[in-house]
Amino acid sequence: MPNTYLKLMDRVKDIGRLGAVEQLLDWDQETYMPKHGIQARAEQMSVLAGLVHERLVADETRALLDDAQAAPDDFVALTNLRETRRALDRAANVPTDLVREIARSASLAKDAWAIARTRSAFNEFAPHLAKLVDLKKQVADHIGYETEPYDALLDEFEPGAKSADIATLFDQLRVATVDLLKRIEGASAKPDPSILTRDYPTEQQAFLSRKMAAAFGFDFDRGRTDVSVHPFCTTIGGSGDVRITTRFSEQLLSSSLFGTMHEVGHALYEQGLRSEHAFTPMGDAVSLGIHESQSRMWENMIGRSKAFWSFHFDALKKRFPGALADVSLDAFYGAINAVKPSLIRIEADELTYNLHIIVRFEIERALISSAISVDDVPAAWNGKMTSSIGVTPPDDRDGCLQDIHWSMGALGYFPTYTLGNLYAAQFFDQAKIDLPDLFDRLARNDQRSLLDWLRTNIHAHGRRFRAGELVERVTGKPLTIEPFVNYVTEKFSDIYNL
Numbered sequence: 109m110p111n112t113y114l115k116l117m118d119r120v121k122d123i124g125r126l127g128a129v130e131q132l133l134d135w136d137q138e139t140y141m142p143k144h145g146i147q148a149r150a151e152q153m154s155v156l157a158g159l160v161h162e163r164l165v166a167d168e169t170r171a172l173l174d175d176a177q178a179a180p181d182d183f184v185a186l187t188n189l190r191e192t193r194r195a196l197d198r199a200a201n202v203p204t205d206l207v208r209e210i211a212r213s214a215s216l217a218k219d220a221w222a223i224a225r226t227r228s229a230f231n232e233f234a235p236h237l238a239k240l241v242d243l244k245k246q247v248a249d250h251i252g253y254e255t256e257p258y259d260a261l262l263d264e265f266e267p268g269a270k271s272a273d274i275a276t277l278f279d280q281l282r283v284a285t286v287d288l289l290k291r292i293e294g295a296s297a298k299p300d301p302s303i304l305t306r307d308y309p310t311e312q313q314a315f316l317s318r319k320m321a322a323a324f325g326f327d328f329d330r331g332r333t334d335v336s337v338h339p340f341c342t343t344i345g346g347s348g349d350v351r352i353t354t355r356f357s358e359q360l361l362s363s364s365l366f367g368t369m370h371e372v373g374h375a376l377y378e379q380g381l382r383s384e385h386a387f388t389p390m391g392d393a394v395s396l397g398i399h400e401s402q403s404r405m406w407e408n409m410i411g412r413s414k415a416f417w418s419f420h421f422d423a424l425k426k427r428f429p430g431a432l433a434d435v436s437l438d439a440f441y442g443a444i445n446a447v448k449p450s451l452i453r454i455e456a457d458e459l460t461y462n463l464h465i466i467v468r469f470e471i472e473r474a475l476i477s478s479a480i481s482v483d484d485v486p487a488a489w490n491g492k493m494t495s496s497i498g499v500t501p502p503d504d505r506d507g508c509l510q511d512i513h514w515s516m517g518a519l520g521y522f523p524t525y526t527l528g529n530l531y532a533a534q535f536f537d538q539a540k541i542d543l544p545d546l547f548d549r550l551a552r553n554d555q556r557s558l559l560d561w562l563r564t565n566i567h568a569h570g571r572r573f574r575a576g577e578l579v580e581r582v583t584g585k586p587l588t589i590e591p592f593v594n595y596v597t598e599k600f601s602d603i604y605n606l
Contacts, residue, residue, distance in 0.1 A: 113185060116172040117388060120192055123163050124387025130156045130211075131342045135351055137215065138336045150215035157211035158204050165200045184390050187572045191389030194267070201250045210243050214517040221515035222337050228505035230486050233515070238482040240517045241475050248476065258476045261520030265396040266527060268574060271473060274523050277589065278466050281526065282496075284593045285459060288600065292447050292459070295604035299442025306431035308361040316427055317354055317368040323420070324406055325559045326352075326372050327379055338512040339367040339454070341374035341403075346386030350378040361428075362444060363455060369411040370454075373403030376559060380567030390570035396521060398575050400528020401535060402562065408458050409536050409595075410558070414441045415550035445603055449498045451506045459596050460497060462529060467492040468511070468522040476519060531579060533592035535566070538583045 130153060137149050163169065173193055178185030199207075217236035224233035248257035258271045318333060336353035343350050352371035356364045377399055385391030393399045410416055414437070417424075421440060425432045432440070447457045453464040471488055474480040480488055489508040494500045501507030513521050539561050540546050549557045565582050579587050600606065 110177055112172055113176040113178065113189075116169070116176045116192070117188060119163070119169055119172060120188070120389075121387040123160055126156060126160045126163070128344050128346075128387070130160065132344050134215075135342050135344065137218065138338075138340065139334045139353065143219075146216065146219045150212045153215045154208040154212035158208040161199055161202070161204050161207040164196055165204075169196060170200075183572055184385070187570065188389050191392075191571050195389075198251060198264075201252065202247055203250070206243065206246055206250070210240070210247070210517050213239050213243060214515065217515040217517070218512065221509065221512060225337070225505055225509040228503040228509065230504040230507075230509055233509065234482050234485075237485070237514055240514065241482060241519070244517060244519045245476060245478075256473070256477060258473045258520065261476065262523065263520075265518075265521050265524050266575065267395055268576070269397075269523070269527075274469070274527075277530075278462075278469065278523075278526065281462055281530075281589050281592070282466060284589065285462060288459060288593075288597060289447070291606050292600055292604050295606055297603075297605040299446045299603060300439065301443050301446035301448060303432070303435055303440060303443040304362045305359050306361075306428075308358055308428055308431055310356045310358055312427050313356050313358075313361065313364045316424070317364055319423075320365065320368055320411075321352075321372045321375075323553065324369070324372050324376065324410070324555050326375055330379055331375055333368070339371050340512075341371045341378065343378045346391060347379045347381050347383045348386075350375045360455070361431075366407050366411060366444075367454060370403045370407040373406030374399060376406065376562070377402040377567055380559075380563045381570060382568060385570055388570075390572065392571050394566075394569070394571055394573065394578055395575045396524035397527035397531055398566065398578065400524050401531035402528075402566070404525075404528045405532040405536055409532060410550065410555065412444050412458070413547070413550060415547040416555075417441060417444075418551045419553045442603055445599070447600060447604075451493070451499055451501055452510055458529075459600065462526045463497050465522055465526040467496055469526075472519050472522060527575075527587075530587055530589060530592050531575070533595045534579060534583050534585075534587060535562075536595070537591045538565075 133149060133152055133156070137146070141149060173189065173196060176189060178189055180186075213236065217233070217240055220236045221233050224230065244261055245257060248260035251260040251263075253259045256271055262269050262271060262274070318328075321333065322328070330348050331350040331352065334351065334353045335355060337355065339352070339354045341350065341352045352368070352375050354364045354368045354371065377393060381391050381393070383391070417437060417440065421437045424440075425435070445457065447459050449460050450456050453461065456464055467489070470492065471480070471485065474488070475482070475485070485508050486504060490501055493507070539558060543549065543557055543561060546558060549555075566578065569578065573581060576586060579585075
């Protein structure tokens with residue numbers, strides 16, 4: 109291996125390690141940091157973001173990258189060089205001062221968002237959001253774009269994706285979703301979701317969350333679980349330190365149960381990345397859409413399957429005898445899959461969930477194109493929720509303040525959730541072909557077979573393939589909405605006797 113390549117990778121790994129320190133500080137802010145530590149933390153995040161950026165765009169990095177070469181058959185080195193160049197070229201267009209200001213502003217904005225959400229007061233968060241929107245517009249202008257500024261932001265999370273293509277895909281999905289929703293609304297057989305709103309003590313939910321994480325294959329020797337306002341997964345030390353959080357409501361079992369499953373799906377991907385490639389592109393995820401495919405698959409296609417609960421339901425009833433003593437497996441399966449338009453995205457059913465994402469995608473595009481201002485957000489949000497989902501938020505807390513992402517400056521992130529649903533369905537179809545007895549395995553508490561399949565076909569590749577290429581490699585066809593539409597149609601036709 110040429111010496112320049114090895115020197116470059118040493119530098120890339122150090123940049124990755126500095127980034128991991130940023131993640132550690134961010135995790136601490138969301139979990140254990142005293143509330144009066146926010147100002148100092150914002151400055152710390154700013155300094156670290158600046159250091160990461162300066163080291164990446166430094167002349168020494170560019171010189172090493174230009175001199176480094178890889179053998180034509182060395183896919184590890186080729187991937188690392190390609191993705192390092194992409195990261196450097198993108199970052200080189202953005203001033204370090206802007207990077208530092210975004211990190212500082214996001215740290216302060218997350219704290220302001222949490223307080224504003226508690227008070228249901230968007231006006232208290234609005235100045236922070238306005239600043240972040242302006243900063244991200246500047247990023248888009250510095251990076252450049254062919255059609256619209258949102259493309260430059262979307263590309264950070266889903267490399268190569270274009271807003272117009274996403275919009276076309278989402279329009280097709282919306283039509284199919286609304287059609288199935290109309291059929292469900294007229295169904296005679298309807299499950300009872302109130303089963304999930306009985307009394308579920310937090311202590312028992314916490315035990316259940318750890319049990320479900322272990323059942324899926326989460327390695328607690330290489331990870332931990334904690335509590336935060338908004339659930340998330342973060343990676344601190346490569347695949348050896350992957351942390352997730354959840355949140356609890358004693359009157360809503362599904363919040364922690366499926367929130368944990370979702371974050372465990374992310375964590376399994378991170379724990380499945382090759383440790384020898386840590387802090388290099390070959391040890392990183394393909395895209396946020398592919399990442400979401402893992403979380404949505406484990407949360408929904410496994411965690412909401414009858415096969416999985418046919419093994420675990422008796423233990424669940426013993427854990428919550430007061431709430432579930434009179435509940436059958438079929439009734440519980442119906443409850444966790446009940447379709448009902450709702451206010452909260454992370455608690456939405458599989459069918460209406462994508463409508464939540466489309467609402468956010470459309471608002472984000474409008475903000476970045478200056479079609480609407482930050483002050484217009486609550487009205488735009490409420491209007492789209494009413495017209496698209498059929499519910500109108502009673503306040504900001506359950507409306508435009510429910511998600512943490514905008515306070516993180518993560519504009520361009522939301523579309524990856526629905527892309528994740530589409531990727532997940534297409535991957536899951538292939539998994540069922542390769543593992544024809546998959547549901548029988550789940551009924552025997554064997555989730556390892558699917559995890560091994562994912563590790564081989566997705567996790568082990570790191571960033572060797574772009575998202576579209578990976579989907580075609582695994583499934584033999586490009587991404588389409590059909591596998592997801594077929595999946596939800598079959599599932600809900602059974603539950604609602606359509």
